Amino acid sequence: MAVPTLPNGSLVSLHPFDNKDTLNGKGRCGLFMEDELWWPQGIALSSMAEAIEAGQLETKWGAVSCWDVQESFQSDWWTSSKNDSWGVFGDIKPSTIEVVQTDGNRTLLLLDSLYIALAYSVPTSNRTSSLHQNKDIHSRLQSTNLHLPIGGMLLDGKDALVVFPAGNLTESSPEWLGQTLGEIQNMLAPLSSPNDQKRWNQRLKDLEDALKPNTLWRAPHTSATKGIPSVRIHPNYIFEVEGEHCALPLNQTISEALLCGTERLPGIAEFIQLEGRVVEEKGYKPEQIEVLFENWKRCVPASWTSRKALSTVLGGAWIWRYYDVLVVTAESVLYGDEARYDSSQKWLKDVSRLQAHLGVLRVWKSGVWVGITTMVVAYYAWQLETLSTINSVGLAVLGSIISIGSNLLYWKKDPPAF
Numbered sequence: 001m002a003v004p005t006l007p008n009g010s011l012v013s014l015h016p017f018d019n020k021d022t023l024n025g026k027g028r029c030g031l032f033m034e035d036e037l038w039w040p041q042g043i044a045l046s047s048m049a050e051a052i053e054a055g056q057l058e059t060k061w062g063a064v065s066c067w068d069v070q071e072s073f074q075s076d077w078w079t080s081s082k083n084d085s086w087g088v089f090g091d092i093k094p095s096t097i098e099v100v101q102t103d104g105n106r107t108l109l110l111l112d113s114l115y116i117a118l119a120y121s122v123p124t125s126n127r128t129s130s131l132h133q134n135k136d137i138h139s140r141l142q143s144t145n146l147h148l149p150i151g152g153m154l155l156d157g158k159d160a161l162v163v164f165p166a167g168n169l170t171e172s173s174p175e176w177l178g179q180t181l182g183e184i185q186n187m188l189a190p191l192s193s194p195n196d197q198k199r200w201n202q203r204l205k206d207l208e209d210a211l212k213p214n215t216l217w218r219a220p221h222t223s224a225t226k227g228i229p230s231v232r233i234h235p236n237y238i239f240e241v242e243g244e245h246c247a248l249p250l251n252q253t254i255s256e257a258l259l260c261g262t263e264r265l266p267g268i269a270e271f272i273q274l275e276g277r278v279v280e281e282k283g284y285k286p287e288q289i290e291v292l293f294e295n296w297k298r299c300v301p302a303s304w305t306s307r308k309a310l311s312t313v314l315g316g317a318w319i320w321r322y323y324d325v326l327v328v329t330a331e332s333v334l335y336g337d338e339a340r341y342d343s344s345q346k347w348l349k350d351v352s353r354l355q356a357h358l359g360v361l362r363v364w365k366s367g368v369w370v371g372i373t374t375m376v377v378a379y380y381a382w383q384l385e386t387l388s389t390i391n392s393v394g395l396a397v398l399g400s401i402i403s404i405g406s407n408l409l410y411w412k413k414d415p416p417a418f
Contacts, residue, residue, distance in 0.1 A: 038069070038105045038121040040254060042336040055155075057122060061210060061258040065156045069107050069119045072161060073097050087132060087151030089163055100169065103236065104335065105254055116147075116164040116239070118248065123158035124257035127230050128249050137229055140187040145180045146231065147239055147246035159251055167239030167246060174284065174292040177235060180247055181274055182299025184231050185267040189301050192226040192264075197315075199263045204319075206259050207326040211333065215351045217322050219315030224303035227264025235278050255330030267304055271296055272320040276328070293418045310417035312354075317417035322351060354415065374399030 039048055043059040051057040057066040071077045078093055094111035101108045105124070109117040118128075132138055132149050141148060151163040172180075201218045208216060230252070237248040252260075275292065278284040284292070297305045310316040325347050332341035375396045382392035 037102050038107070040122070040334040042333045059258065061255075064122050064124075064254065064258060065158065065160075066122045067155055067160055069121045072109065072117070072119055073099065082153050084154035084157075085152070086129065086154070087149070087163065089151035089153055089161075092151070092163065101236075104331070106250070108237075110166065111163075114166050116166055116248070117161055118164070118250075119161045120159055120251065122254050122257075123155050123160045123251075124254055125251045125262075126154065126158050127232075127251050128152070128159050128162045129154065130229075131231070131249060134229075137188070137191070140191075141184060141231075144184045144187060145176075145244065145246050146184050146233075147241060147248050149249070164248065165241060167241035170238055170240040170245060172235060172238045172245055172247075174278070174288045175295050176245060177233070177238075177247075177274065177278065178292040178295030178297075179299055180245075181231075181233055181271060182296040184233075184247075185228060185270070186299050186301065188228045188231065189267075192228045194227075195221050195223055195225055196227050196263055197221045197225075199261055200265070203260045203263070204323060204326065206261075207255075207323070207330060210259050211326060211329055213326070213329065213345075213348050215322070215348050217319065217351065219319040221266070221315045222306075222308045222311075224306060224309045225266045225268070225315070228267055230265060230270065232270055233274060235274075235282050253327060253331055255327055255334055259330060266320075267300055268310070268317055269320045269323065272317055272324050276321070276324045280328075290418065312415040312417065318354065318415065372399065372403055374402060 040059060043061055045058040045060060051066050052068045055065060057064050075095055092111060092115060096112055098110040100110050105120050105122040107119045109119060111117055128149055129152050147164050149162045149164055152159060153161045197220060232250045233247040234250050237250060239246050239248060275289060308314060312318045325344050329344040332344060378392045378395035378399060381387040382389060
């Protein structure tokens with residue numbers, strides 16, 4: 001099994017880029033710069049100074065809360081009380097604060113070598129803090145390799161800063177990543193909600209309306225495709241804690257917060273998000289994606305990875321790859337990342353080829369109804385004695401061959417998910 005390709009042979013997701021800018025060491029202070037890594041220069045309507053002062057960033061896609069993360073680089077900031085804090089946050093008084101890395105609206109801090117803090121300059125959701133505050137979810141995930149939060153601060157009900165026990169950044173294997181996400185999702189499976197394809201398709205439409213791509217794709221989903229509480233992991237946020245690898249949970253992107261709803265997504269959607277990041281960030285090859293998938297598949301409910309659940313004509317994995325690339329496109333517009341934008345546009349152009357193939361399959365599927373109609377005609381022709389019994393039987397057999405053959409060809413030509 002190989003990584004599925006679009007008709008021109010391109011990979012399922014974006015190729016890795018080398019233009020990531022990582023900030024190491026102490027944080028920067030001083031005047032606000034419009035080229036700060038977190039600043040959404042591509043959609044911002046207000047200046048950074050205005051946004052920080054107001055605590056709200058106005059964009060062409062709507063308004064979001066924001067704050068000056070650099071304040072948390074100073075020890076004095078931690079000594080003052082904060083509204084909407086929870087867990088151990090109020091007890092932390094670090095004397096040394098190190099900026100480990102920055103990535104978009106995320107800034108990773110090390111506090112006195114005792115805690116990790118993940119600060120969101122533009123908070124997008126409360127999904128990470130809910131892993132602690134929702135006792136049912138928290139108890140289910142304690143046995144997994146997810147690094148659970150122990151404190152934090154909310155801004156307008158969303159995670160502005162989340163605290164975890166300390167650990168060291170490390171690399172992980174495709175086996176570990178696939179198994180870890182699968183085990184997390186398997187623990188959340190009993191909390192799943194029914195198929196929500198109407199809102200999932202609306203999610204695609206909202207992104208398409210904002211980005212104006214030359215593509216339009218909607219898909220049905222099987223009843224086995226269900227929404228689950230969101231847990232998103234990323235290959236750049238894996239830690240070694242007390243000798244064990246742990247994945248840091250991340251919140252959704254800024255573009256998803258601005259353009260999409262809050263509905264739950266199916267497990268396959270978060271798997272495809274992980275697939276996209278390991279291809280983009282780590283340069284995973286087809287054989288590594290195969291290992292990633294097989295280890296994930298082994299851990300999640302079998303119904304999630306059945307033939308129909310992964311069928312491309314029913315949405316499957318490909319519709320979520322399309323969604324992931326739309327989000328990547330939105331993020332590249334948001335940050336003014338031309339290289340990433342160009343790469344996503346090339347992928348989206350190839351989607352038209354895949355959709356053309358699906359259109360041919362729908363023609364073959366219509367053969368099923370042609371065959372059924374032929375059998376009905378044969379029956380009534382026999383009843384009305386307009387055809388002899390032998391001719392009616394022959395026509396019915398022909399209809400059944402057309403129907404069965406069309407259905408077999410329809411599923412045989414269904415593009416593989418992996």
